[in-house]
């Protein structure tokens with residue numbers, strides 16, 4: 001690992017701090033994941049009030065659904081049928097991950113810096129039969145708000161976690177990884193879902 005400016009989140013008051021899904025203090029429900037071409041997946045999600053009860057419940061549901069889904073490293077609100085700019089990510093333990101912020105949910109997230117494009121293979125629970133090669137920034141700065149408190153956060157990450165964040169931010173904008181694949185030669189039939 002390089003990048004001395006990255007550093008741990010300690011001392012970075014715009015990091016996640018002590019936030020964990022437990023701080024939502026509501027039990028999440030496992031929701032059904034919708035598959036393409038469901039129209040909710042291709043509509044840009046709306047901005048949300050991260051402090052509303054509705055968004056807190058949505059955040060808990062995203063985490064609960066992500067946790068029961070094998071191989072799932074991120075899940076966005078449109079994937080459970082809600083057109084909102086909210087998603088959960090957790091790349092903990094993934095062999096390709098370098099920087100790992102654990103399990104978190106962001107509201108109204110936007111990319112503020114994206115550099116060092118790299119190709120990589122992606123899959124998606126809403127596109128169960130295909131994977132694809134997508135170029136994504138391997139160094140990324142994202143800003144958003146935490147559900148519950150609405151506290152603003154700024155995450156600096158790289159590699160696989162950066163890819164997961166860009167994939168989920170795309171979902172919130174009504175885009176699938178298939179929209180980012182450079183031509184049909186970059187799409188593959190999936191043999192096993194993982």
Ligand SMILES: [Zn+2]
Pocket residue numbers: 123124125126167171
């Ligand atoms: Zn996806």
